[in-house]
Amino acid sequence: MARVTIEAKADNNVRDLIRMAVENELKALRSGIARTSGILSEMEKKYRMSSQEFYDRFDRGEMGDEMDYIRWAGEFETLKQLKRDFDDLSEIEICS
Secondary structure, three states: OOOOOOOOOOHHHHHHHHHHHHHHHHHHHHHHHHHHHHHHHHHHHHHOOOHHHHHHHHHOOOOOOOHHHHHHHHHHHHHHHHHHHHHHHHOOOOOO
């Protein structure tokens, strides 16, 4: 686990500000995950395959380069990054 130390001249408010910033970012990440998951769900219904199956085939060059496929791959990669960021940020412990 990485350790980040923040030193402030007046720390009585800094802890609360950091906590609120983390909570706001988690909220934004949750929203992004929901939005991106919705887009992926639409693509899965349209093409009748899971996003993971699609991405594996796309990555191997089996799907072609239609704009829909490029967007689908991008959304899939975005979801993976959003989830990774959410998981990392969720593990933060703010110490006094």
